[in-house]
Amino acid sequence: MVLVRSSGRRTLTERRAEELRFSVARTALELFALDGGTSTTVEAICERAGISQRTFYRHFAVKEDVVVPLFERSAQAMLEALEEAPASGDVVTALAEIFYPRTMFRDGPPALFQRRFLSVIRDSPEYMLRWYALDEPLTGPIADFLAARGLAGSDQFERRLRGGLILHAARLTYYHWIRADESPDLDELHELLEQAMVSLIASWTPEMGG
Structure with a gap:
């Protein structure tokens, strides 16, 4: 998947279809978190979402695709945040x-619910692959973000390597947060993300001790 901004205004039908897909995905999020797994049936998702199974399969080829709108919208929001980040300022804080968490979670279920859902996704390879596929295109934009701030390395390979390392560090941070025994806290997640970015960027910038 390539993350791009919309090249034109979407029709009302397209906007409604997108919002329906996202609403059904949020319903699946809630059910997966409650059940502690992905065994929730399409029938149960449809009943909770108030749609027919025929409508479900019109928007999702298979059940596993139901999580795609969540990660798709989140990845798109990250892309926009990368593009709109100020050129000056603290890189660690910006990253x-x-x-x-963006769009999928903000103003949504509480942190415990969010962590349960991500734990389910982490332990389900077919769902995890969809998360990875939607995040992976961020590697290039992250490399561009670093390059604009003098942190991209000396050649194209090193640029993409550093972009990939930033992305993977964020994933590992989420995994650590998911596994935490104490009550989950989104502020703690933010602090862990900062810690992860400092650990990486310090090795690239002498002024940070690398």
């Missing part, structure tokens, strides 16, 4: 904010 932590970019990878902080």
